[in-house]
Amino acid sequence: MIQAHTGGTGSAALTLSGVSLAYGEGARRRAILHDLSFDVEAGEFLCLVGPSGCGKTTLLRLLAGLVRPDAGSIRVDDAPVEGPSRDRAIVFQDYSRALLPWRTVAGNVALGLEGPGARLPGALREQRVAELLETMSLSHVARHYPAQLSGGMQQRVQIARCLAQSPRLLLLDEPFGALDALVRQSLQDELARLAKVEGKTVVFITHDLEEAIYLGDRVIVLAANPGRIAAEVQVDIPRPRHQLETREDARFLALRHQLFGLLAGH
Numbered sequence: 001m002i003q004a005h006t007g008g009t010g011s012a013a014l015t016l017s018g019v020s021l022a023y024g025e026g027a028r029r030r031a032i033l034h035d036l037s038f039d040v041e042a043g044e045f046l047c048l049v050g051p052s053g054c055g056k057t058t059l060l061r062l063l064a065g066l067v068r069p070d071a072g073s074i075r076v077d078d079a080p081v082e083g084p085s086r087d088r089a090i091v092f093q094d095y096s097r098a099l100l101p102w103r104t105v106a107g108n109v110a111l112g113l114e115g116p117g118a119r120l121p122g123a124l125r126e127q128r129v130a131e132l133l134e135t136m137s138l139s140h141v142a143r144h145y146p147a148q149l150s151g152g153m154q155q156r157v158q159i160a161r162c163l164a165q166s167p168r169l170l171l172l173d174e175p176f177g178a179l180d181a182l183v184r185q186s187l188q189d190e191l192a193r194l195a196k197v198e199g200k201t202v203v204f205i206t207h208d209l210e211e212a213i214y215l216g217d218r219v220i221v222l223a224a225n226p227g228r229i230a231a232e233v234q235v236d237i238p239r240p241r242h243q244l245e246t247r248e249d250a251r252f253l254a255l256r257h258q259l260f261g262l263l264a265g266h
Helices: 056-064 104-112 123-137 151-164 181-198 209-215 251-262
Strands: 014-023 030-041 045-049 071-076 086-090 169-173 201-204 217-224 226-233
Touching: 014 056, 014 201, 030 056, 030 226, 045 056, 045 209, 056 086, 056 169, 056 201, 086 151, 104 123, 104 151, 123 151, 151 181, 151 209, 181 209, 201 226, 209 251, 217 251, 226 251
Parallel strands: 045 201, 045 217, 086 169, 169 201
Antiparallel strands: 014 030, 014 071, 217 226
């Protein structure tokens, strides 16, 4: 077992210890994840990469409490994960299906402030929604419906809705994979800025090695069949980062070669 650590001195916001999961019954039972152990430090931006089928999305569902592991434990702020919680929010890749088409942009963002456990009284919700719309540059489309928005703007709405519930842990499943390059880069910068300003702990899944290096403080590489930790790589590139200058930095290129070699080996 490879056990990954943050290397930092802060407290762990998320801890996985010996987490395993399998699907199916009898002879058809197949191990999806095996013996995963790692910490994520409070305020850290952790990226996960790996080949298709290595269990990245399944791992995110475990962290969200949507699935329970067969073995091992998952703890957030030292409390066991036993189901979904407002302290953990997921941003999905398929933004078009994540939003409610009959609600306006403002209505979709407000959804994060509704339901059991909502922390803001009704009088303050409208103010919070307005603040988030401004933060995500969506104020001018507050009364629009999702079908009237571009893909990048729809993804901004989904991120704003997740931020509305004030999660301690933000989970993102390849959120920019379906967007064109310029929109993707713009949202990468916006997410990095928000994570820093709001002090969020982030677990970000991607298949894009350059995206993982650009966004991450650390990258964990998963191997497949079953999904397991192959390596962890610290990203020692100062912030704020720049889409052109950072990607031309010798350290960035060296990390890209290292990650490519690790994935090729698995």
